[in-house]
Amino acid sequence: MPYTKRIDGRGFDETRKIEAxxxxxxxxxxxxxxxxxxxxxxxxxxxxRNLHPKFLQDPQRGILRCNYNMMPFSSSGERVRPGGSxxxxxISLVTGxxxxxxxxxxxxxxxxxxxxxxxxxxxxxxxxxxxxxASMALADAGLEMKDLVSAVSAGKVDDKLVIDLxxxxxxxKDGSVxxxxxxxxxxxxxxxxxQMDGEIKKDExxxxxxxxxxxxxxxxxxxxxALKEKYHEVxx
Amino acid sequence: xxxxxxxxxxxxxPGETLAVGMDILPGTGAYRDGEKIVAKxxxxxxxxxxxxxxxxxxGRYIPKTGDTVICKVIDVxxxxxxxxxxxAYSAMLSxxxxxxxxIARGANLTQYYDLGDHIVCKIVxxxxxxxxxxxxxxxxxxxxxxxxxxxxxxxxxxxxxxxQGSMVMMVKDATRCNISVGQNGLIWIDGEPVDELLAIQTIxxxxxxxxxxxxxxxxxxxxxxxxxx
Numbered sequence: 001m002p003y004t005k006r007i008d009g010r011g012f013d014e015t016r017k018i019e020a021x022x023x024x025x026x027x028x029x030x031x032x033x034x035x036x037x038x039x040x041x042x043x044x045x046x047x048x049r050n051l052h053p054k055f056l057q058d059p060q061r062g063i064l065r066c067n068y069n070m071m072p073f074s075s076s077g078e079r080v081r082p083g084g085s086x087x088x089x090x091i092s093l094v095t096g097x098x099x100x101x102x103x104x105x106x107x108x109x110x111x112x113x114x115x116x117x118x119x120x121x122x123x124x125x126x127x128x129x130x131x132x133x134a135s136m137a138l139a140d141a142g143l144e145m146k147d148l149v150s151a152v153s154a155g156k157v158d159d160k161l162v163i164d165l166x167x168x169x170x171x172x173k174d175g176s177v178x179x180x181x182x183x184x185x186x187x188x189x190x191x192x193x194x195q196m197d198g199e200i201k202k203d204e205x206x207x208x209x210x211x212x213x214x215x216x217x218x219x220x221x222x223x224x225x226a227l228k229e230k231y232h233e234v235x236x
Numbered sequence: 237x238x239x240x241x242x243x244x245x246x247x248x249x250p251g252e253t254l255a256v257g258m259d260i261l262p263g264t265g266a267y268r269d270g271e272k273i274v275a276k277x278x279x280x281x282x283x284x285x286x287x288x289x290x291x292x293x294x295g296r297y298i299p300k301t302g303d304t305v306i307c308k309v310i311d312v313x314x315x316x317x318x319x320x321x322x323x324a325y326s327a328m329l330s331x332x333x334x335x336x337x338x339i340a341r342g343a344n345l346t347q348y349y350d351l352g353d354h355i356v357c358k359i360v361x362x363x364x365x366x367x368x369x370x371x372x373x374x375x376x377x378x379x380x381x382x383x384x385x386x387x388x389x390x391x392x393x394x395x396x397x398x399x400q401g402s403m404v405m406m407v408k409d410a411t412r413c414n415i416s417v418g419q420n421g422l423i424w425i426d427g428e429p430v431d432e433l434l435a436i437q438t439i440x441x442x443x444x445x446x447x448x449x450x451x452x453x454x455x456x457x458x459x460x461x462x463x464x465x
Contacts (some may be wrong), residue, residue: 015325029295029296030294030295031296045295047324048296048323048324049296049324050324050325050326059365062324102250102251104276107298108324108366109364109365109366109446110324110325110365110366111324111325111366120264137251139249139277139278140278140294141294141295141296142277142278142292142293142294142295143277143295143297144250144276144390145250145251145276145277146250146251146267146274147250148249148250148277174462185251186250186251187251187253187274223248223249224252227247227249227278228247228249231247231293231447235353236249
């Protein structure tokens with residue numbers, strides 16, 4: 001059966017419903033929540049703080065440590081075994097690499113900025129939600145950044161190009177699926193994360209990136225609004 | 237033609253364009269990207285003539301030369317003490333900056349400052365690698381005996397101190413407590429237990445409502461009302 005209409009009735013270039021909030025974890029130096037559909041991400045930032053073990057210290061700049069963690073019963077499939085896995089290690093790594101280009105850590109030599117991303121419930125697009133939450137939390141922690149980072153997954157289901165795939169689309173059985181998480185710096189338009197699972201033609205990929213950029217601009221506005229809302233009463 | 241886009245006293249987020257034009261200058265918290273002046277952090281936009289700067293609203297304490305800070309002794313060495321500054325970096329207090337007493341070689345330094353003691357000291361030097369030197373020579377710099385130490389957001393410290401120390405003076409007078417405020421966000425309070433609690437409550441209120449205008453009057457009212465109970 002050809003894929004003519006999305007299962008939840010969205011347009012092909014529409015994301016699921018997004019909700020964002022900053023300052024959700026009081027003990028952290030910076031924190032944020034980012035919900036996209038049924039995927040919820042919470043990010044907490046601690047630091048810059050003292051880095052141990054000492055051999056990890058970089059005398060030229062501070063380092064960024066990301067930790068992505070899905071909670072045991074967060075996904076619709078089997079229970080996720082607690083603790084790190086091959087998958088979470090990979091996502092922690094790419095999250096760090098997606099965020100590092102905007103961060104200026106040269107002011108904090110020998111120190112570390114820790115980012116913890118927790119996902120209480122997920123339904124596809126979790127690494128993108130994690131990156132969105134983490135970039136807001138880093139800004140909330142008062143770190144110097146060139147820009148924010150916004151991320152969304154894009155892809156091809158059967159022969160249709162779609163934005164923000166949900167679980168049913170990711171596991172679509174009647175045709176081929178390509179899943180492509182994209183993160184950009186919204187003001188410069190530079191890409192900081194581009195991964196792909198599946199197959200897609202070059203011109204389709206280029207079209208998909210343009211589609212994603214449009215969706216990412218909307219996500220950026222939501223992130224910006226959430227950050228400003230925390231201080232909406234400020235008047236000195 | 238240059239143009240300032242951001243409004244004075246508004247909040248800006250990283251990456252937001254604040255102004256366009258070569259005759260406008262980026263201050264702290266902003267950077268130039270070609271023609272544009274762009275925000276580098278979350279902060280309050282302050283336009284001062286041709287300069288645009290951002291006042292930080294959040295973040296950890298970053299040590300600066302000249303700051304008076306409250307530190308905790310975390311290690312005692314041969315010729316000085318290592319102190320926790322409530323930031324990513326620890327500070328060093330050398331023997332000669334600590335006291336003018338003659339200290340014999342190999343003497344036990346814990347008789348001056350022991351592990352876990354809190355001291356008020358002043359930062360005299362911060363290197364590019366964030367090695368911090370502090371001194372105890374100066375007015376008001378001392379070891380803190382008794383009392384309790386609380387932690388507040390270091391960005392709210394100027395508000396807690398107030399103009400020429402007016403706010404902290406008011407709290408001191410009303411609660412009959414001795415209070416020392418460190419720029420690093422540690423505050424030492426010493427008095428009767430009931431008064432200490434009132435002082436902590438007041439400081440937390442200032443911290444919470446630091447963005448409001450007319451805060452001094454509100455705090456005055458709060459202190460007067462709580463005194464009656």
